[in-house]
Amino acid sequence: MITSSPKVLLAALLLVSPLAQAAAPRPIPLLPPEEAAAAEADYQRYCALCHGPDRAGHANDHAPSLKSRSLLSTAFPWLLRESIAYGRPGTPMGGYLDEVGGPMSMAEVRRMMLWLHEKGGSPEPLRLGSDRVAGDVQAGAAVYGQYCASCHGEQGEGITGTALGNPAMLATTPDPFLRHAIEHGRDGTPMEGFAGTLSPTQMDDVTAFLRSRATGWNAEPRPLVPPPALADAVLNPEGEAPAFEFKNGHYITAADLDRILKEKRRFVLLDTRVASMWQLAHIKGSVPIPYYSDREAVVAALPTDGTWIISYCECPRAAADSVNKWLREKGFTNTAVLWEGIGGWVALGYPTTVGRAEP
Template identity: 35%
Template sequence: MQGKELYAALCSACHGKALEGYAADHAPSLITPTFLESVNDEFLTRSITTGRPGTSMAAYGKKLGGPLDDAAIARLVAFVRARGNVPQKQLAGLTKAGDPKAGATIYDATCRVCHGDLKSRGEAVHLANPMFLAQASDPFLRHAIVNGRAGTKMEAFAKKLDEQQLADVIAYIRTFVNPAAPAISQLPAPTGKEPLLLFPKGKEPDWTAREDRFVPVDIVKKAYDEKRKFIIIDARPPSEWMRAHITGAVSIPYHDLKRLDEIAQDTWVIAYCACPHHLSGDVVDALKARGHTKAAILDEGINDWHRKGYPMTVAEGVEKPAGEPPAPAGQIR
């Protein structure tokens, strides 16, 4: 597939048809000029290859269990570049040494409400993500903060922060990386032969899907405990299943739905993603298009299931997702 088709099939659900962002999961825009002029192709390639573990941005690289080889990722990067059509700029660096303590005060007062803290993402890009921080240079961070991202909620702080304050807040953002954090490992890749049914001898679940589409996490957990007969589908790219999945869930990613043909029409299917609705919604729609009536979305998604301590199979070092940081009164959410 060409970059354009790959984008439509794999990325537009979250980043929007026109790359404008915010179609789902607060996925950022990929085409604001101040973003594209500040990133090299390496940044884009690595963001797509390794994803941002712990957010809904999955690893799409083959090496990590994703669907795309290097050539396909290069076509996607070229597509994003061509769509944005802004040349890369020479970026200014920091001119002062930053003080992380002073930076923390600025961050807490000004940035935290959108960007979250060390553990939790807010509604904007998670700046504490180790993959992000490994890719983002100081000039990149400075450029984003000074110029903002026109058309998004990221304002330009050029008039509000002086060079010292910029250096301070960036020094603080750098402290987010915990060098003692264990490297993330992965489970073996799905073989495509994992059994579909959770409890083949069980009774049918007796839930009713809200709006014919959603079943809450607690109701699914109850059926799970009662060993009911149903299928749980992980709709994310396999790289995410390899980090953590609901025990017994089969990987049928939104971009490769072949295994749906193996599912009997009279069997209940619950699909989930991290989003919580978009990729799982694609899978449920595909089942309905095949004539299934017993297909629904795990309402709150896998993160809520995981947070509640329900049965999970996780790779070493993968932690329970933290809750979203509370938004102070009056803030957009």
């Protein structure tokens, strides 16, 4: 339970939107030591796997540095809070807010936001506002192709850089935020500023081009549904045990997983991502057991009769490897990890489903 003081919570509540950023600056509250310690514990539990224990980023999935003063000064408070709470659908960054299936309350999300800002040196927030940046979309497409696509992908899908074509990111990120990053870059990361390389007009054009990539998509609301219980996790209880060959030690290929699903073999399939990602899309029959789950509770609910347990994540293997490791430490020997992850699974043309998995 969060025990933030009324002053801290009130101040955090006021830091909520681009409009608040454009208004008169408000004092940024400091977390009491016990809350800072709790926020750091949450970070290590939920975030360090991808962003690194020291917040330097790129530990897995090209997750960005959370030490960059440039990012913290422009993303704090509202964009940082929204990213933690609701994630980036279409990327490995899931939403951590309990309202979308994650493990954190909004008070815990705000606490994390404040902690990251403090740990980053408490840079003065840049109140960029939310005005539209006017530019030539076609000219911006040409500039993007020449200067940006090699890192961010020809369609903004992200390679070594952020997925700039992600609709969720563009839906919650105002033009001035994008424009500032293009001009000034992100200190402490490979993203250098283009001031001096591109003209102001060219940077405006790229901003307009990126904004245009968010048009035409519709985010259909998906009601949250209760996931299946671990007690019901065994697929095809009357089926035979699966047969497959390991790849690189303890991995199973997407082709083999698809085959044993079609053959209706007996096994357990664990989705080890943050639970909100299971709600968006998952492999049919899987049960969400996030990598940060209570290990004792998971172990107590899983079958101990040698039933195979196969885990997957999106990165493509870090979270699933983590769960697989502690399952083996608890005495489970018939365990495996999906080599390609769900991203590779989808890219190879295998199906996913949303909502409650059918038995």
